[in-house]
Amino acid sequence: MTGEPVGAAPDSLVRVWPLFGLVLTTPRLVLTPVRDEHLPALIDAVLAGIHDPAEMPFSVPWTDAPREVLIRETAKHQWRIRAGVSADSWTINFAVLHEGRVIGVQDLTARSFALLRRVGSGSWLTRSVHGRGFGTEMRAAVLQFAFDHLGATSAVSEAAAWNGASLGVSTRLGYAPNGTALVEVRRGEVDVQQILLLAREDFARPDWVVDAQGVDAVRALLSPATRD
Numbered sequence: 661m662t663g664e665p666v667g668a669a670p671d672s673l674v675r676v677w678p679l680f681g682l683v684l685t686t687p688r689l690v691l692t693p694v695r696d697e698h699l700p701a702l703i704d705a706v707l708a709g710i711h712d713p714a715e716m717p718f719s720v721p722w723t724d725a726p727r728e729v730l731i732r733e734t735a736k737h738q739w740r741i742r743a744g745v746s747a748d749s750w751t752i753n754f755a756v757l758h759e760g761r762v763i764g765v766q767d768l769t770a771r772s773f774a775l776l777r778r779v780g781s782g783s784w785l786t787r788s789v790h791g792r793g794f795g796t797e798m799r800a801a802v803l804q805f806a807f808d809h810l811g812a813t814s815a816v817s818e819a820a821a822w823n824g825a826s827l828g829v830s831t832r833l834g835y836a837p838n839g840t841a842l843v844e845v846r847r848g849e850v851d852v853q854q855i856l857l858l859a860r861e862d863f864a865r866p867d868w869v870v871d872a873q874g875v876d877a878v879r880a881l882l883s884p885a886t887r888d
Contacts, residue, residue, distance in 0.1 A: 669695060674874070678881050679745065679752060681874030684801045689794065691754040691766060691801055694738050698755040701762040703734050705786035716845045717823050718784075719853060724846070741767075748772060750882055756785070756798050763789045766798040768806060773883060777813040779806045795829045797866070803833065804870040807860045810883045814859050820845075821852040830856045834864035 669692075674681035684691040694702065707727065711717050716724070725733060741751050751769040755762050764785035770778065781802060785794055799817075806812035817835060819826035838857035845851045 668692075674877070677742075678874070678877035679742075682752075682878045683871075683873040684754070684805055685871040685873075686797050686801045687868050688758060689797055689801065690757040691798060692757070694742075694753045694755045694765065698762055699735050699738065702738075702755060702765065703731055705762055705764060706730060706734055709787045710784045711787065715822075716849070716851070717820055717826065719818075719843045719845060719851075721846050745881070747774070747882065752882075754798075754802065756783075756794070758789065758794065763794065764798070766802055768802045770812075770882070773810075773812075777811060778816065779810075779812045779814075780816045782817070790825070795825065796832055799829055800833060800866050801870045803858070803863060804865070805872055805875075807863060809872055809875045810879060812860065814857060816855065816857055818853045818855045821854045827854060827856075830858075832864060834858055834862045836862070 668683060669680035671681075673695075679693045680695055682693055706723070707730065710723055722733070722737075723730070738753060741753050744751065749771050750773070751767055754766045754768070756764045756766050764783060766783040767781060769780040769782075770776075773779070779802075781799060783795060783798060803815055806815060815835075816838070817830050818841070819830070821827075821840070835856035835858040837854060839855045841853045841855060843851055843853050
């Protein structure tokens with residue numbers, strides 16, 4: 661796979677789909693909803709490896725798929741997520757860029773958001789950038805977006821009980837344990853998932869504030885009942 665991610669979406673595209681105008685900028689990263697231009701580099705990041713193949717950090721073992729299947733299904737997944745967005749139920753998959761290169765995906769999800777004011781999140785990073793604090797930075801970015809711009813009052817996350825890196829991100833940002841669940845991650849293989857909860861007032865904010873562009877049109881799309 662080849663290709664380079666592009667910068668800000670053209671205005672003509674943003675008018676069609678306002679999410680394409682959303683850009684979150686942190687000290688080291690840029691997060692923007694995945695567009696088709698990002699797919700080649702995003703798939704390269706997947707194929708380069710996300711985790712030790714002997715382990716499965718995801719509740720759905722999607723990274724086990726053969727290479728050609730993984731390429732196609734990664735693209736199809738991004739299209740399905742985009743097509744499923746509505747005011748009542750949405751997931752935003754953010755391409756995470758470092759120095760112009762896609763290094764992973766951070767998602768933000770809500771169901772019945774106007775009523776519940778709760779978001780969930782999940783993420784992955786290509787293995788070559790693990791251990792550099794990017795996971796915490798990108799999660800902090802979407803939490804600031806959810807709490808400060810969409811009006812969320814709580815956030816949930818979950819990770820395999822053995823996944824210290826993911827659980828460490830949650831702990832640093834103020835999440836508290838909120839029960840466990842059992843999942844079959846691979847056929848016949850059961851894992852314990854640690855569920856975590858973060859109230860807005862408990863958010864351990866970083867010493868920087870995310871720069872959020874294109875918020876007004878996105879708020880109207882995702883959170884019409886909470887507009888100022």
